[in-house]
Amino acid sequence: xxxxxxxxxxxxxxxxxxxxxxxxxxxxxxxxxxxxxxxxxxxxxxxxxxxxxxxxxxxxxxxxxxxxxxxxxxxxxxxxxxxxxxxxxxxxxxxxxxxxxxxxxxxxxxxxxxxxxxxxxxxxxxxxxxxxxxxxxxxxxxxxxxxxxxxxxxxxxxxxxxxxxxxxxxxxxxxxxxxxxxxxxxxxxxxxxxxxxxxxxxxxxxxxxxxxxxxxxxxxxxxxxxxxxxxxxxxxxxxxxxxxxxxxxxxxxxxxxxxxxxxxxxxxxxxxxxxxxxxxxxxxxxxxxxxxxxxxxxxxxxxxxxxxxxxxxxxxxxxxxxxxxxxxxxxxxxxxxxxxxxxxxxxxxxxxxxxxxxxxxxxxxxxxxxxxxxxxxxxxxxxxxxxxxxxxxxxxxxxxxxxxxxxxxxxxxxxxxxxxxxxxxxxxxxxxxxxxxxxxxxxxxxxxxxxxxxxxxxxxxxxxxxxxxxxxxxxxx
Amino acid sequence: xxxxxxxxxxxxxxxxxxxxxxxxxxxxxxxxxxxxxxxxxxxxxxxxxxxxxxxxxxxxxxxxxxxxxxxxxxxxxxxxxxxxxxxxxxxxxxxxxxxxxxxxxxxxxxxxxxxxxxxxxxxxxxxxxxxxxxxxxxxxxxxxxxxxxxxxxxxxxxxxxxxxxxxxxxxxxxxxxxxxxxxxxxxxxxxxxxxxxxxxxxxxxxxxxxxxxxxxxxxxxxxxxx
Numbered sequence: 001x002x003x004x005x006x007x008x009x010x011x012x013x014x015x016x017x018x019x020x021x022x023x024x025x026x027x028x029x030x031x032x033x034x035x036x037x038x039x040x041x042x043x044x045x046x047x048x049x050x051x052x053x054x055x056x057x058x059x060x061x062x063x064x065x066x067x068x069x070x071x072x073x074x075x076x077x078x079x080x081x082x083x084x085x086x087x088x089x090x091x092x093x094x095x096x097x098x099x100x101x102x103x104x105x106x107x108x109x110x111x112x113x114x115x116x117x118x119x120x121x122x123x124x125x126x127x128x129x130x131x132x133x134x135x136x137x138x139x140x141x142x143x144x145x146x147x148x149x150x151x152x153x154x155x156x157x158x159x160x161x162x163x164x165x166x167x168x169x170x171x172x173x174x175x176x177x178x179x180x181x182x183x184x185x186x187x188x189x190x191x192x193x194x195x196x197x198x199x200x201x202x203x204x205x206x207x208x209x210x211x212x213x214x215x216x217x218x219x220x221x222x223x224x225x226x227x228x229x230x231x232x233x234x235x236x237x238x239x240x241x242x243x244x245x246x247x248x249x250x251x252x253x254x255x256x257x258x259x260x261x262x263x264x265x266x267x268x269x270x271x272x273x274x275x276x277x278x279x280x281x282x283x284x285x286x287x288x289x290x291x292x293x294x295x296x297x298x299x300x301x302x303x304x305x306x307x308x309x310x311x312x313x314x315x316x317x318x319x320x321x322x323x324x325x326x327x328x329x330x331x332x333x334x335x336x337x338x339x340x341x342x343x344x345x346x347x348x349x350x351x352x353x354x355x356x357x358x359x360x361x362x363x364x365x366x367x368x369x370x371x372x373x374x375x376x377x378x379x380x381x382x383x384x385x386x387x388x389x390x391x392x393x394x395x396x397x398x399x400x401x402x403x404x405x406x407x408x409x410x411x412x413x414x415x416x417x418x419x420x421x422x423x424x425x426x427x428x429x430x431x432x433x434x435x436x437x438x439x440x441x442x443x444x445x446x447x448x449x450x451x452x453x454x455x456x457x458x459x460x461x462x463x464x465x466x467x468x469x470x471x472x473x474x475x476x477x
Numbered sequence: 478x479x480x481x482x483x484x485x486x487x488x489x490x491x492x493x494x495x496x497x498x499x500x501x502x503x504x505x506x507x508x509x510x511x512x513x514x515x516x517x518x519x520x521x522x523x524x525x526x527x528x529x530x531x532x533x534x535x536x537x538x539x540x541x542x543x544x545x546x547x548x549x550x551x552x553x554x555x556x557x558x559x560x561x562x563x564x565x566x567x568x569x570x571x572x573x574x575x576x577x578x579x580x581x582x583x584x585x586x587x588x589x590x591x592x593x594x595x596x597x598x599x600x601x602x603x604x605x606x607x608x609x610x611x612x613x614x615x616x617x618x619x620x621x622x623x624x625x626x627x628x629x630x631x632x633x634x635x636x637x638x639x640x641x642x643x644x645x646x647x648x649x650x651x652x653x654x655x656x657x658x659x660x661x662x663x664x665x666x667x668x669x670x671x672x673x674x675x676x677x678x679x680x681x682x683x684x685x686x687x688x689x690x691x692x693x694x695x696x697x698x699x700x701x702x703x
Contacts (some may be wrong), residue, residue, distance in 0.1 A: 228603030232627070272601045275625035466633060 007208040009097035013072035020077035021047030029077040035148040080105035091128030101134035137195025155180040160187020161216035171221040184437035189214040210238030239281035281463040297453035301418035306387035308335035314393040322447035331458040334360030336385035348375040370407040394424040401432035420450040492701040504672040515581035523584035530587040539577040546573035591688030598682040612644040630670035635663035661694035
């Protein structure tokens with residue numbers, strides 16, 4: 001296939017070899033081959049190990065040289081002391097485009113000989129036209145061709161449009177676990193862990209995701225980068241097309257020192273990272289749960305056109321929690337409901353409903369049945385002063401949550417504005433939340449999380465408007 | 478690269494304050510009127526030209542923190558006060574650093590009142606030049622209430638920087654005060670960005686203090702390091 005990008009050989013290899021493939025279930029070389037078979041990778045898989053005849057039913061090759069035909073990707077799952085030898089073999093065989101080096105014990109140790117060894121491995125590879133992921137990394141997952149080179153904790157790999165880049169295999173794996181445990185498992189498209197970034201780095205992957213048709217939202221766990229200017233160029237380019245959400249650790253000075261010793265990247269002042277992210281339109285989050293929440297919002301709902309949120313609640317307390325959180329928002333504020341809108345709400349809601357106290361906040365009360373929820377939602381969605389709706393409900397015993405969710409679905413699906421839903425709570429609402437999410441409506445455990453996500457979406461909208469104005473030839477751009 | 482920056486660079490020193498002020502004025506940054514005076518007579522004459530009251534500040538390439546060296550005298554209302562201040566500054570400079578080369582004093586207009594703010598530029602190892610804005614004094618020193626923006630900074634970015642500090646309410650006008658000249662601050666930030674982009678040899682700029690009034694801003698003290 002011509003015209004392929006370097007990283008295509010990582011994400012869409014037609015064939016791959018696992019060097020160090022093993023029948024010992026405690027070894028990475030066993031687990032990686034097992035992943036490929038269990039998951040059903042669409043390309044060819046070649047186990048390589050001179051000591052094995054067969055691994056998981058596949059005949060095992062003695063050396064890379066014995067593998068016939070094309071070989072795009074090699075996964076080097078041997079101890080660190082053997083990696084250079086394998087890379088030399090790969091270079092001599094020729095035709096190989098990409099390598100994942102799993103073993104740790106290189107530049108991250110800061111031991112001069114090991115730093116040198118890593119450089120020699122990369123030099124050997126690059127001379128032979130092989131790109132390098134790692135060392136000290138687990139590699140790639142792609143839900144489109146059922147590829148998984150990792151030894152990450154297993155998740156049900158639901159296909160989705162969120163792609164993940166991580167500077168920590170553990171945080172990256174945990175992200176997928178958190179995504180999986182959403183009411184309806186939140187799917188992903190691609191996932192990559194680059195370890196020491198001796199060759200391919202997070203920025204090259206970010207750029208690749210930016211151009212990837214199957215990626216609509218990018219999520220990243222970042223400890224540090226080496227080239228701020230390149231980050232700016234690539235992030236600015238990608239955020240014009242799709243949201244880039246980054247969990248950047250090192251908020252505190254001590255945390256930033258820990259991060260520097262983990263990946264060996266320059267830590268830098270956190271306040272400057274804030275400024276840089278804002279300049280490039282990157283969405284910054286503080287916690288992994290927040291990364292998943294924000295990714296879910298972007299993935300499932302359209303961008304709000306403005307910053308005005310209508311809070312529609314069936315219960316006072318959770319509604320107040322939501323309004324309170326709005327008070328801390330960077331952009332989001334309560335919406336304005338027109339006189340006409342108020343009259344329509346009065347007409348369709350139980351008499352004790354509290355409409356617009358304050359403006360934009362509607363407590364439909366526990367007397368509200370399914371049709372009251374749905375009618376009120378339709379009214380506020382039609383309001384020109386409403387850019388987004390947060391619907392909160394604590395279904396009482398006489399209002400089965402799933403029934404309520406089903407009756408709300410037509411209005412939710414027809415909305416051209418973002419609507420976030422909080423069905424409180426727990427097991428009582430699990431099925432309703434799963435039903436809503438399976439139908440593309442994001443749900444959140446608590447209203448405060450939903451407000452936080454809306455606020456980030458509003459920030460992105462504001463950024464895109466600013467870029468559009470500046471590129472529209474505004475003076476001083 | 479501006480000729481003043483080139484000159485200083487070739488001489489292996491930072492910009493002297495009057496050079497820095499001249500450079501800033503060329504970029505439309507409102508430094509208070511100032512004149513370099515090498516003798517006491519020149520200082521008196523400069524004070525008359527600028528108009529009383531004035532400030533006298535030590536000018537020496539070796540002394541960056543002038544106040545610590547007893548090198549700043551403010552609110553001088555007469556020629557006699559200027560004369561006395563001149564000799565005091567010369568004396569304290571010598572006792573502060575015997576080796577220091579004394580170029581004279583900078584005579585500037587004394588502008589009481591206004592709200593103190595700080596505008597600055599630093600170079601970040603990762604992201605290059607970064608502009609900084611904050612309210613002066615305790616706000617920046619204790620509360621670290623400052624905002625940062627990567628270059629280039631346009632007008633919209635500049636307003637975001639101003640709105641990015643918690644102390645913005647003071648600039649909006651609290652307790653019956655009228656709003657301060659935020660357009661003036663925004664313009665200064667934009668001009669500062671332009672200056673930095675065109676003079677990459679500059680490593681650090683401190684416009685501290687800058688004072689903001691309802692209708693204008695004025696930069697009272699300038700430091701440019703290359």
